[in-house]
Every structure is written in structure tokens, then in C-alpha cells.
Amino acid sequence: MTARSPRRWSLPLWAWLVATHLTVLALPALALLGTGAVNRDLERQTRRAMQHQAELIARWSAAELVRARVDDPSQSLEVVADALEPALRDVARADAGARIVDTRGLVVATSGPRMGADLGGNLEVSEALQGRIGADVRVLPVAPGITRSRLFVAVPVTVGGDVVGAVVVTRNPRDAVQLARNVMTRLTGGALVAIVTTLTVVAFATTALTRSLSSLVRATRSLADGGPAAALPDLQGAPVREVRELAGAFEATSQRLRERLAYIGEFAAHVSHEFKTPLSTLRGTVELLSDDADMPADQRAAFLANAEGEIDRLDRLVSGLLALARAEQAPTDQRVDVAELAADVAAAYPGVTHEGPAKLEVRGNAAQIDAIVRNLVENALKHGKAQQVVVRTSARDDAVVIEVSDDGVGISPGNLSRVFDRFFTTDRSGGGTGLGLALVRTISRMHGGDTEVRSEPGRTVFTVTLRR
Numbered sequence: 001m002t003a004r005s006p007r008r009w010s011l012p013l014w015a016w017l018v019a020t021h022l023t024v025l026a027l028p029a030l031a032l033l034g035t036g037a038v039n040r041d042l043e044r045q046t047r048r049a050m051q052h053q054a055e056l057i058a059r060w061s062a063a064e065l066v067r068a069r070v071d072d073p074s075q076s077l078e079v080v081a082d083a084l085e086p087a088l089r090d091v092a093r094a095d096a097g098a099r100i101v102d103t104r105g106l107v108v109a110t111s112g113p114r115m116g117a118d119l120g121g122n123l124e125v126s127e128a129l130q131g132r133i134g135a136d137v138r139v140l141p142v143a144p145g146i147t148r149s150r151l152f153v154a155v156p157v158t159v160g161g162d163v164v165g166a167v168v169v170t171r172n173p174r175d176a177v178q179l180a181r182n183v184m185t186r187l188t189g190g191a192l193v194a195i196v197t198t199l200t201v202v203a204f205a206t207t208a209l210t211r212s213l214s215s216l217v218r219a220t221r222s223l224a225d226g227g228p229a230a231a232l233p234d235l236q237g238a239p240v241r242e243v244r245e246l247a248g249a250f251e252a253t254s255q256r257l258r259e260r261l262a263y264i265g266e267f268a269a270h271v272s273h274e275f276k277t278p279l280s281t282l283r284g285t286v287e288l289l290s291d292d293a294d295m296p297a298d299q300r301a302a303f304l305a306n307a308e309g310e311i312d313r314l315d316r317l318v319s320g321l322l323a324l325a326r327a328e329q330a331p332t333d334q335r336v337d338v339a340e341l342a343a344d345v346a347a348a349y350p351g352v353t354h355e356g357p358a359k360l361e362v363r364g365n366a367a368q369i370d371a372i373v374r375n376l377v378e379n380a381l382k383h384g385k386a387q388q389v390v391v392r393t394s395a396r397d398d399a400v401v402i403e404v405s406d407d408g409v410g411i412s413p414g415n416l417s418r419v420f421d422r423f424f425t426t427d428r429s430g431g432g433t434g435l436g437l438a439l440v441r442t443i444s445r446m447h448g449g450d451t452e453v454r455s456e457p458g459r460t461v462f463t464v465t466l467r468r
């Protein structure tokens with residue numbers, strides 16, 4: 001798997017918010033562009049239909065002129081105007097109209113008003129009078145403050161190749177087009193309001209978010225610098241749920257860290273205390289031996305034997321601490337047959353028996369599970385002075401249980417709650433380090449279980465669970 005390289009750039013929160021909001025704002029504008037395309041399409045369709053109508057009327061007009069045998073068709077369109085009226089009326093609707101103009105651009109026939117009006121100045125009319133199809137869109141006032149766009153299409157009327165007038169068809173663009181035009185105008189005005197509102201909202205959101213995140217950053221920095229645990233009062237009421245959750249997670253982490261630091265401090269104090277006694281005994285022995293060169297041989301031998309005992313103790317302490325440190329790492333993922341392992345340990349000690357099924361598997365570290373059984377059996381024999389020790393292995397739904405029971409002296413109620421404490425031992429003179437049961441509990445916990453004890457004179461039972 002290739003590691004993904006970290007992103008090189010980053011933006012402040014406000015920039016992200018502004019960018020996202022403006023993107024959302026831009027969507028209606030995109031939609032409007034789409035509407036514009038539809039609008040143009042509709043306009044094109046309408047114009048084509050109008051052109052078609054105008055061409056029909058133009059042809060009819062030309063035919064009428066020919067039929068009327070007028071001498072100069074270019075002067076005489078009004079002669080046939082009456083005959084053309086039904087065709088013009090056909091076009092006339094509330095939103096459409098048709099007119100015929102002569103070569104000067106004067107209206108000679110119309111489906112509505114403006115008879116005789118001069119349309120020669122209109123773009124489409126002058127185009128048509130020059131023999132081309134003309135078209136235009138003009139915005140006209142229909143009432144005070146209300147305008148409407150109107151389409152004009154003009155087609156020349158030709159007789160024998162000469163332009164004798166023009167047919168002008170006019171129509172309001174379809175409602176959709178009008179609507180799009182209106183919406184467009186209103187939206188353009190509204191866009192400004194929307195942008196200002198958006199920026200205000202972003203400013204509020206950024207302030208709320210940035211303030212809480214900044215105090216989280218400050219608290220984290222203070223923790224990293226080893227400063228006092230910063231409280232995050234303003235984050236309990238942070239308006240963003242994730243920020244609250246982050247603040248909660250931060251509190252939990254810093255609490256955990258404080259506990260861990262306290263644990264390390266306490267642990268270091270315990271360790272130094274345990275090491276201090278043997279070390280000062282050794283220092284005293286060395287000083288005595290070097291100061292008194294004439295010390296009798298038997299006394300010297302006694303001092304040396306004592307020193308050796310202290311060195312052994314230091315050695316056991318170091319081994320015990322190392323085992324504890326190793327146990328605190330995640331156990332390996334071996335298949336361990338606990339039944340077989342317990343039977344093997346039991347067989348190695350006289351008076352110790354194993355009970356339980358022939359096979360019981362868990363996933364974990366075989367050497368560490370072996371250390372559990374060995375420690376418990378040795379404690380029963382050594383501290384309990386037991387005659388009978390039984391190692392019972394069994395299975396529960398989700399765990400394997402190792403129970404080590406003995407018929408020894410038992411543990412006093414006062415000591416029962418302390419036996420799992422590191423360095424707690426009632427057998428310091430006999431070489432006890434007080435690390436055995438701490439190790440047993442740590443290993444079982446690292447294997448997803450725990451260790452419990454019950455004791456009364458004549459019966460002590462240690463129960464270890466290991467998750468399957």
C-alpha cells in the first residue's frame with residue numbers, strides 16, 4: 001500500500017465556508033443560464049412559425065395582385081387589401097397580429113389597429129422591403145411600469161421578382177420566455193442581497209466555530225507543553241455537535257494522559273524505593289570491607305553472602321519489572337492450548353493436579369499464559385504452604401477460565417485487597433518482590449480478561465479469565 005502524501009495546502013475555516021456558500025449561490029445562476037438556452041430555443045421556434053405565417057400571407061398577397069391584374073403592383077397593394085383581410089384575421093389573436101405594408105412601409109391592411117401607420121423605420125420592415133426576411137425583438141411598454149417583449153418578423157411580398165410590399169407578423173414570446181426574462185431581472189437584483197446575507201451568515205458561523213476550535217487548539221498546546229490541564233468551559237455549549245464531541249474526546253484524552261503520568265510518577269517512586277534498600281546495603285558492605293582490611297574471614301564471608309543476597313534481589317526486581325513491561329504490550333496472536341499448558345505446569349510440581357477438558361484454545365502469548373499458571377501455583381505452595389493445589393481449566397461463552405485453588409493458610413482480609421498491588425509482599429525476607437500477582441493481572445487484562453481472588457483459611461482460589 002502506498003502512503004498518501006499529505007496535502008500541501010490548507011485554507012482557514014472561513015475560506016471553506018465562503019467557498020461552499022458561494023458555490024451553492026451560484027447554482028441558481030447556472031439554472032438561469034439553462035433557462036436562457038430554453039428561452040432562445042423557444043424564441044427561435046416562435047420566429048419560425050411567424051415566418052411561416054408571413055410567407056403564406058405574402059404568397060397569397062402576390063397571387064391576389066396577379067389576379068387583380070394591377071398595372072403597377074408596387075403601388076397597388078391596398079387594392080387587394082380587402083381580399084387579404086381574412087388571412088390577417090386568421091393570425092390575429094390576443095398576443096399576435098399581422099399587417100401588410102406597401103413599398104413605402106405604410107400599413108395597407110391590418111388584423112388590428114394602426115391602419116396607414118408608417119412602419120418603414122422598423123428594422124424588420126426595412127429588411128423585408130429590401131427583399132430579405134427581417135426579424136426583431138423589441139421591449140414595449142404595455143402599462144405604466146410594465147413592459148413586454150414582442151417579436152416581429154417581416155417577409156417581402158414579391159411579384160415577378162419585384163418587392164411590392166411586406167407582411168409583418170408580430171407576436172408576444174411565449175409565457176415561459178416572458179417568465180424567464182422577468183425571473184432573470186428579479187434574480188439579478190436578488191443576487192446582491194443573497195451574497196450579502198451569505199457573507200453575514202458565514203461571518204457568524206466562522207466566529208462561532210473558530211472560537212471553539214481555537215480554544216481547543218490552545219488547550220491541546222498547553223497540554224503538550226506540560227502546562228496545567230486547560231478546562232474548556234466555552235466548548236460545553238459549543239453550537240456545533242462535532243466540536244462538542246471533539247471537546248469531550250479531548251477531555252477524556254487529557255484525563256487519561258494525566259492518569260498515565262501520575263501512574264508513571266508513582267511507579268518510579270515505588271521502583272526507586274524498592275531499589276534503595278538493597279543498594280544502600282551494598283554500599284555499606286563495600287565501605288565496610290574497604291575500610292576494615294583486617295576483618296575476620298568469617299565476618300567478611302557473612303557480609304559478602306549478604307551482599308550477594310541483595311544482588312539476587314535486585315536481579316529478581318529487574319526481571320520482574322521487565323516481565324511487567326513486556327506484559328503491558330499487546331499479546332502475540334498465537335494459538336495457545338491452555339489445558340495442555342496447565343497440565344504441563346501441574347506435572348512439574350509435586351502435589352499439584354490439573355482438572356478439565358483435554359483441549360482449550362485461546363489466542364495470545366503462550367509464555368505469558370505459562371507465567372500466570374506458574375506464578376499462581378508457586379504462590380500457593382510458597383505463601384499458602386498448601387498440600388493440595390488444583391489447576392482447573394474450563395470454558396465459558398466467551399472466555400477460558402483458569403482456576404488455581406489451594407488448601408493453604410489463606411490470605412488475611414486486610415491483605416486480600418492489596419495482593420495485586422505492585423511490590424506488595426509478605427515475604428520480603430524470603431525473596432518476594434510483590435510483582436508476581438501484578439504480572440498475573442496485567443497479562444490477563446491484556447488478554448481481554450481479569451484476575452480475581454477469594455480466600456479463607458484452608459481455601460484460596462485465584463480465578464483468571466482470558467478472552468477466547
Ligand code: ADP
Pocket residue numbers: 375379380381383384406408409410411415419420424425426427431432433434435436437438460
Ligand atoms: P511475591 O510472591 O513476590 O510475594 P506476589 O504478588 O506473587 O508477590 O504475591 C503477593 C502476596 O500475596 C504474597 O506476598 C502473599 O502474601 C500473598 N499470596 C499470594 N498468593 C497466595 C496464596 N495462594 N496463599 C496465601 N497468600 C498468597
